[in-house]
Amino acid sequence: MTSVTISNSGSEGKQTTKTDSQWHSRHHVNWWLTAAVAVLSLTILIPLYFTIITALKTPAEAGGFGLPTTWEWHNFADASAKVNYPKAALNSAIITVAAVVLTLFTNTFVAYAIARNMDKRFFRFLYYFFIAAMFVPFPVVMLPIAKQFGSWHLDNQLGLILLYTVLGLGTNLFIATGFIRSIPVSLEEAARIDGASTWRIFWKIIFPLMGPINATIAILTALWAWNDFLLPLIVLTDQSNQTIPLAQYVFSSQFATNYPMAFASYLMAMAPILIVYIFAQRWVISGVMRGAVK
Amino acid sequence: MANAQSPAMTNVPVSSSASQTGKPGKKRKSAFSKRKVDHAYYWMAVPAAVIFAVFLYVPFIQGVGYSFTNSQGYGQSKFIGLKNYFALFIDNRVGHAYLFTFLISVLITILVNLIAMFLAVALNGKILFKNGFRAIFFIPYTLAVLVIGYVFKYIFMTPLPALGQALHISWLSQSLLTSERYAWVPIVFLAVWQSVAYSTLIYLAGLQTIDDEIYEAASIDGVNPWQRFWQITFPLIGPFFTINLVLSMKNAFGTFDQVMALTQGGPDSSTETVTYLIYTNGLTGGEYAYETANAVLFFIVLAIIAFIQLKFFGNKEKI
Numbered sequence: 097m098t099s100v101t102i103s104n105s106g107s108e109g110k111q112t113t114k115t116d117s118q119w120h121s122r123h124h125v126n127w128w129l130t131a132a133v134a135v136l137s138l139t140i141l142i143p144l145y146f147t148i149i150t151a152l153k154t155p156a157e158a159g160g161f162g163l164p165t166t167w168e169w170h171n172f173a174d175a176s177a178k179v180n181y182p183k184a185a186l187n188s189a190i191i192t193v194a195a196v197v198l199t200l201f202t203n204t205f206v207a208y209a210i211a212r213n214m215d216k217r218f219f220r221f222l223y224y225f226f227i228a229a230m231f232v233p234f235p236v237v238m239l240p241i242a243k244q245f246g247s248w249h250l251d252n253q254l255g256l257i258l259l260y261t262v263l264g265l266g267t268n269l270f271i272a273t274g275f276i277r278s279i280p281v282s283l284e285e286a287a288r289i290d291g292a293s294t295w296r297i298f299w300k301i302i303f304p305l306m307g308p309i310n311a312t313i314a315i316l317t318a319l320w321a322w323n324d325f326l327l328p329l330i331v332l333t334d335q336s337n338q339t340i341p342l343a344q345y346v347f348s349s350q351f352a353t354n355y356p357m358a359f360a361s362y363l364m365a366m367a368p369i370l371i372v373y374i375f376a377q378r379w380v381i382s383g384v385m386r387g388a389v390k
Numbered sequence: 391m392a393n394a395q396s397p398a399m400t401n402v403p404v405s406s407s408a409s410q411t412g413k414p415g416k417k418r419k420s421a422f423s424k425r426k427v428d429h430a431y432y433w434m435a436v437p438a439a440v441i442f443a444v445f446l447y448v449p450f451i452q453g454v455g456y457s458f459t460n461s462q463g464y465g466q467s468k469f470i471g472l473k474n475y476f477a478l479f480i481d482n483r484v485g486h487a488y489l490f491t492f493l494i495s496v497l498i499t500i501l502v503n504l505i506a507m508f509l510a511v512a513l514n515g516k517i518l519f520k521n522g523f524r525a526i527f528f529i530p531y532t533l534a535v536l537v538i539g540y541v542f543k544y545i546f547m548t549p550l551p552a553l554g555q556a557l558h559i560s561w562l563s564q565s566l567l568t569s570e571r572y573a574w575v576p577i578v579f580l581a582v583w584q585s586v587a588y589s590t591l592i593y594l595a596g597l598q599t600i601d602d603e604i605y606e607a608a609s610i611d612g613v614n615p616w617q618r619f620w621q622i623t624f625p626l627i628g629p630f631f632t633i634n635l636v637l638s639m640k641n642a643f644g645t646f647d648q649v650m651a652l653t654q655g656g657p658d659s660s661t662e663t664v665t666y667l668i669y670t671n672g673l674t675g676g677e678y679a680y681e682t683a684n685a686v687l688f689f690i691v692l693a694i695i696a697f698i699q700l701k702f703f704g705n706k707e708k709i
Contacts, residue, residue, distance in 0.1 A: 130517040136509065137526045139583065144529070146549070147541050159548045202438065209434035217422040222435055229446055231636075231696050233644045235665040236689040239672045239682050240449035240456065243463065262445045265438065294430035323534035325647050330673060341534040345650065348540065355544060365537045373532045377525040381591065384528070388595035388630065 147366070151359040158355040168356060175361035178350055183336065184343040185368065188322055191253050191339060195260035195321040196314050203265050203313065204306060207272035208298055212281075214273075223269065230266040234326065242330040251333040259331065260321045268313050271387045275309040276302065312387040315380050322369055340365045450689075456682040463678030474683035483659060484667065484684060488691070491663045494578050495642035501582045502589050502638045503631070509586065510593030511619065524594075531587035539580055539651025543567065546576045546652070570660045573653050577661055580648045585641060589634045596630030597623065636699055643692055664688050 146161060151171055153164040176182065206226075213219035245255045283305075284297050292300070303310075325341040332338065338346060344365055351358035373380060457474055461467035478484050513524050530538070547565045554562025566572045600623065608618055624631070646665040649655060655662040655670065664684065672681030 124516050125518055126516045129512050129515055130519075133509070133512045133517055133523050136505075137523060140526055140529055143538070143541055143545065146545065150544075159552065161549065205434045206438040209431040213427055213431055215423040215425065216427055219427075219431070219435065220422070222439055225439060226442060229442070231640065231693075232446070232450070232689065233640060233665075233692055235644055235646070235668050236685045236692075237446060237449045237453060239463075239668065239678060239685060240453040241445070242673060243678075244449050244452070259445065262442055265442060294428045294434075298434075319532060323532075325534060325536040325650070326669075330669070341536045344534075344537050344540065355548075358540070359544075362537050362541055366533050369532050370529070373529070377528070378521065380532075381524055381528055384588070384591050385595040385598075388592040388633070389599060 147359055147363050150356055151363045153356045155354050155356055158359075171356050171360035172364060175351075175357045175364065178357070179343045179347040179361050180338075181340075181343070181361070181364055184338050184340045187253060187337055188339040191256050191260075192318050192321040194253075194257045196317045198257060198261045199264055199268065199317045200310055200314060202261060203268040204272065204303060204310065205295075205298055206265065207269050208276055208302055210269065211273040211276035214277075223273070226266045226269050228266070229263070230270065234263070238326070238330050245331050246333065251331055252337050253332075255331050256321075256327060256339075259327055260317065260324075264313075264317055264320070267316070271312060271316075272306065272309050275306065279305055308383075308386060311379070312383040315383045316387060319369070453682045454686055456679050457686050458683075459679045461679040461682075462676045463673070467679065474680050475687065477680065478684055478687055483662070484664075486659070487662045487664050487667045490574070490661065491643060491645065491665075494574055494581070494645065494663070495639060497578055498581045498585065498642040498645070499635065499639045501578070502585045502642075503634055505582065506586045506589035506634065507593055507631075509590045510597055511623065513590070514594055514597040527590055528587045530584045533584075535580070535584055535647035536651050538584070539648055542576060542580050542583075543652050567653055568657055570657050573657060573661045576652050577645065577648045580652065581642060581645055585638055589638055592630055592634050593627060596627035600626050632700075636696065639699065640692070640696070643695075 142161075149161070149164055150158050152167050152169070154166065154168055157164060210219050210223050210226075214223065241259075245251050245259075248255070250258065279302065283301055287297050287301060323341060324339075325345065328339045328342040329345070332342065335346070344361065347361075348358075351361070458469055458471060459467040460470050460473075509527060513520060513527070517523065546567050551563055551565050554560075554564075561569075561572065566575050604622060604626075605618065608622055613621070644665050645663045646669065649661055649663055649666045653661045655666055668681045668685050668688070671677040672684075675681075
């Protein structure tokens, strides 16, 4: 872990120029490799295709890979009513957006304070204090957390939002400190001479400069909070607070053998993030990759 | 938790801490500077540390406390010493869950890293539709494991056995999910299917830190692709390999959503993972204290494994 943090920080800008130069040598296309990758991509495309076509079939027709003979669009409305989809989608959206916003506006200044004071024993201790939690699997603490959050009356959306903000701190710190250290201190010193406070320097100078890494943190937090199943399962007690994955679990027995309706429900569960992803995929991918390079 | 802290605390060389402050040339006697820190920095970091402790470390310590009682999660309970721990060691169901978790974790970690490394090299190589393929291979990471797990459950239950029957493959003719012998296959498949996405991107990020000139020099020396990978690429992405290995193994040890979606621990508790057991028996089965003890034991086992991983791979990759 320590060795990853020391790898070079100058690689950021290289990515674009590199892919460009490789595009120019396109006449050397490796056809075997392209074919292998295409075949592997079928393991992703076929299940997605299967989900879409099954969602539009009649129960009698489900199971095959052919296109539906009649397109049963009403499956979506039926499934939506059964799992109370609008409510679950709203809950998931509230939790995800709030978790992302709160994470961005808190985790960043923790990372800043630690990144700028790594030469002090106390801050270096804090760094490892937060990072160590990355290696503690959640199941280890889930029973006490479930109990504790119940007694604090945080067995609701607010509790989840706080948990995502706090539990993500280790990973976000790991991602952000390297980036912050690459921001020259001289930028801050000028402002400090003009009498700006540390908080002001952070919000006016550092936070805006953290844009790219904030995008990375936002993407990873959003994907986690939106898709998470375990935390809502153990924290949420009230049915009306259910998130999308939790609703799928709770109502999974309701579909009985009506698989097309179940698949319509699964498809609606996946659709929001898939649609966002289709439009933002380049941005998401570069954001996630940025998080890996220090 | 403590093991990650101690080696790094002692390892900090004088030079690195000096360069971090951006003031080279200033010699330091101690590894840590005596510079005065603005109070605002404490206000930024300390409240977060307190909340972090309350949310994570305090429940952990409480959990350790509960593990010495006979609590059911509610009502009265009394101190029973190490009885829960002794009971864990002779509990066959727990033993099986540990063995199962360990075996699938090793398998998942190996498969994820092999496939992700191949994909990353391919997606970084001279292939057509590079960006399109990159986008496709990251899709699994954007989906909820539970939901796509239900999709795969159906695929494993209906179309796949139908295919097996049509092709006269006996082990595939029945649903793998109901076979005690093969029910692990869908779980491993789903875990690998989903985790490869993220690992591939980490490897891709690693590959992009490598300068093209190294490859150009190698090609002049007549290095074949196989040698090129093992002697140039792999050593250079060493740190990315370590982080991927540690993270993918940590995730695999926590396998839960996959089991919930596909088998619910069955058939005949053959696919119960430790996390699944902690959840089902601890929160819904009235064995709160017992499963808390299980969680503490699980933590100790995982800490040892993480320590070994970091020691073993941490040393190898120093370039």
